[in-house]
Amino acid sequence: MDEALELGAYLPQSLANASEQAYLDFLWSAFQTNYQSERYEFASLAFHLLYMSFVSFSIWQIRLARPDPFAMAMVGFRSDEEGSLMDCESPFKFYDRLKESQIFRFLKLIGCTNQQVGEFAKFVRRRNKIAHPTGTVFFNDRAAIDAEIADMMKEVGNIEAHMEPVILELYQRFLADRADEELWSFAVPGDEVTANLVHANYMSAADLAYCRAFDIESLRDEPGFEAKLALHQSLVALYPPDEIDDAA
Structure with a gap:
């Protein structure tokens, strides 16, 4: 259970969309309730949906940071799918246009190999077996589901490690676009960070650890440094270090 809860550090710190927040809260509740009641098959399904949510948030960040390569990666899709993917207003909408296994191909844009993509996607195949009536219970005991969770968390860490350049691109763009305080959406710096960095980019605690570690002094000679520093x-003040930083 403890290792499963670590996934929370890789999911958004908070969501501006109340229905999306409620959905994630529901998945966590479903996982914990079924795990504690030893209904491990159903706990695994809930955890898989949390894992796929993490993947969809990562793909969303890639699309925001690298729209041109993202568009090129859609070559081979139907033309209507290409347009709809670029126009998705939420990471959860990706699955309205794509099969779950297809979403992983976009991780190649952050340097993941075909072999790695296959490792990330293998859980979809396992989940599909569980989600159909087979007459077999795959997770009969805690050891079995804990092993599956450990395997999934290993791949979560692998994906997040590849995401560091993307997160820093988003953060530096966020700062560059706000060199003039008059153009901020909010007068208070913290509000600007929460709304237009954390919420807009679905930033997790792990993502924000990369942002905190950014060398802000490297921008000192650029216009608007004081605004960027603020x-x-x-x-740093709103999202202090936690266990993610300790593990890095």
Whole structure:
């Protein structure tokens, strides 16, 4: 259970969309309730949906940071799928247009190999077996589901490690676009960070650890440094280090 709960550090710190937040809260509740009641088959299904949510948030960040390569990666899809993927207003909408296994191909844009993509996607095949009536219970005991969770968390860590350049691209773009305080959406730096960095980019605690570690002094000679510094300092204050930083 403890290792499963570590996934929370890789999911968004908070969501501006109340229905999306309620959905994640529901999945966590479903996982914990079924795990504690030893209904491990159903607990695994809930955890898989949390895992796929993490993947969809990562793909969303890739699309925001690298729209042109993302568009090129859609070559081979039907033309209507290409347009709808670029127009998705939420990471959860990706699955309205794609099969779950297809979403993993976009991880190649962050340097993941075909072999790695296959490792990330293998859980979809396992989940599909569980989600159909087979007459077999795959997770009969705690050891079995804990082993599956450990395997999934290993791949979560692998994906997050590849995401560091993407997160830093998003963060530096966020700062560059706010060199003039008059153009901020909010007068308070912390509010600007929460709304237009954390919520807009579905930033997790793990993502924000990369942002905190950014060398803000490297921007000192650029225009609007004081505004950027205020935003960075607010981020550090609002989202302090936790176990993610300790494990890095």
